[in-house]
Amino acid sequence: MTTEETLNLFQRYVIPNYGRFPVVLARGEGSHVWDADGNRYLDLFCGWGCNLLGHCPPPVVEAVRAQLGRLIHVPNTWYTEGQGLWAQALSERSFGGQAFFCNSGAEANEAAIKLARLHAAMPRYKIITFEGGFHGRTMGAVSATAQPKYHEGLGPLMAGFVYARFGDLESVAQLIDDSTAAIMIEPIQGEGGIRIPPDGFLAGLRKLADDHGLLLIFDEVQTGCGRTGDWFAYQGFGVTPDVMTLSKAICGGLAGGAMLTTAEIAKSLRPGMHACTFGGNAVAAAAGLAFLETIEREKLLEHAKRLGEVFRQRFTELQQQCGLVREVRVRGVMVGLELAIEGAATVKACMQRKLLVNCTHGTVIRLLPAMTLTEQQAHQGCDILAEVLQEQAGKQASGQ
Ligand SMILES: Cc1ncc(COP(=O)(O)O)c(C=O)c1O
Numbered sequence: 001m002t003t004e005e006t007l008n009l010f011q012r013y014v015i016p017n018y019g020r021f022p023v024v025l026a027r028g029e030g031s032h033v034w035d036a037d038g039n040r041y042l043d044l045f046c047g048w049g050c051n052l053l054g055h056c057p058p059p060v061v062e063a064v065r066a067q068l069g070r071l072i073h074v075p076n077t078w079y080t081e082g083q084g085l086w087a088q089a090l091s092e093r094s095f096g097g098q099a100f101f102c103n104s105g106a107e108a109n110e111a112a113i114k115l116a117r118l119h120a121a122m123p124r125y126k127i128i129t130f131e132g133g134f135h136g137r138t139m140g141a142v143s144a145t146a147q148p149k150y151h152e153g154l155g156p157l158m159a160g161f162v163y164a165r166f167g168d169l170e171s172v173a174q175l176i177d178d179s180t181a182a183i184m185i186e187p188i189q190g191e192g193g194i195r196i197p198p199d200g201f202l203a204g205l206r207k208l209a210d211d212h213g214l215l216l217i218f219d220e221v222q223t224g225c226g227r228t229g230d231w232f233a234y235q236g237f238g239v240t241p242d243v244m245t246l247s248k249a250i251c252g253g254l255a256g257g258a259m260l261t262t263a264e265i266a267k268s269l270r271p272g273m274h275a276c277t278f279g280g281n282a283v284a285a286a287a288g289l290a291f292l293e294t295i296e297r298e299k300l301l302e303h304a305k306r307l308g309e310v311f312r313q314r315f316t317e318l319q320q321q322c323g324l325v326r327e328v329r330v331r332g333v334m335v336g337l338e339l340a341i342e343g344a345a346t347v348k349a350c351m352q353r354k355l356l357v358n359c360t361h362g363t364v365i366r367l368l369p370a371m372t373l374t375e376q377q378a379h380q381g382c383d384i385l386a387e388v389l390q391e392q393a394g395k396q397a398s399g400q
Pocket of ligand 1 (some may be wrong): 103104105106134135136137186190191217219220223238247248255383
């Protein structure tokens with residue numbers, strides 16, 4: 001099928017709720033993807049952060065192929081070995097709790113929101129979330145998302161969310177009252193522009209939660225599963241949440257999600273109070289286990305940290321040379337470049353040079369590359385991005 005024919009299919013049959021580039025992606029391998037016309041791209045925004053081992057990672061592909069021939073899905077009224085092993089693997093790499101499985105980030109957050117309310121019990125139901133945060137598009141998760149642009153036309157939103165300023169402990173303390181049940185935050189805001197909290201902020205939230213008997217929920221949908229060079233971002237900050245939500249990379253590119261919490265808190269999610277038909281299905285579990293084992297076997301956490309240093313060094317140099325780069329924010333393979341201009345034209349110019357990057361929050365170039373990216377590929381990507389930004393700076397200076 002030609003690119004044009006596929007675009008025509010979409011025009012006729014697919015609801016146009018996404019802004020899409022007019023490119024049909026056909027195949028992927030590692031940090032490269034090919035379009036239907038045979039062009040190869042270096043992908044530094046692998047699967048919107050889901051392909052943390054790159055496209056079609058062989059150990060995940062093999063595990064899924066083998067599982068598909070044994071058992072694809074059975075309801076959660078039965079036990080499966082894979083789901084148990086997957087929960088154990090996540091628990092042993094985090095804070096030793098228990099898992100509820102689902103298919104997406106929004107679903108994981110819905111589970112956390114319900115757990116927070118069930119655990120606190122009326123009259124405590126309010127959850128404090130943060131301006132610039134992002135928690136998903138279901139009604140609960142979008143109500144937790146303190147960004148007016150995602151609320152337009154959807155009201156009335158779900159009641160019970162109040163919004164504090166990211167990085168401002170005083171604004172959190174002021175919102176706590178007798179009806180507060182939990183604080184929910186991304187330890188690094190992803191969609192909000194790779195915003196890293198100031199030193200001591202997450203520890204301050206931990207203390208506020210402890211002092212007031214609130215649950216501290218970390219949405220690690222984007223930061224989790226190795227992205228920051230630790231298994232979970234909270235480990236890098238030395239602040240442990242009561243509840244953690246995961247998705248995106250958790251199955252190495254297949255749909256999956258999880259909410260983890262301590263065995264004690266988990267008791268509040270009583271049998272029958274929550275469920276997810278496909279949650280923890282046999283194929284997701286096989287993929288999730290293969291994903292974790294691959295990171296360990298190939299020492300990819302260490303590699304992600306090294307890649308982070310390459311990006312930091314290259315972009316800090318670029319910032320010194322190019323006035324368009326205002327700030328560089330890096331944690332492992334989670335990279336944000338705050339620009340002095342809107343970033344859409346930069347994304348487009350990179351794409352013309354066969355480099356895939358993302359722009360979020362208007363002015364932030366966001367990179368969520370695979371942990372399997374080679375240092376050479378990281379340099380290639382930095383070269384292209386630097387060239388594009390220098391060119392744009394030149395145009396700006398000459399008033400074009
Ligand atoms: C931090 C965070 N939470 C939740 C979500 C929602 O995930 P999903 O699109 O899988 O529902 C996202 C998606 O980008 C996210 O970045």
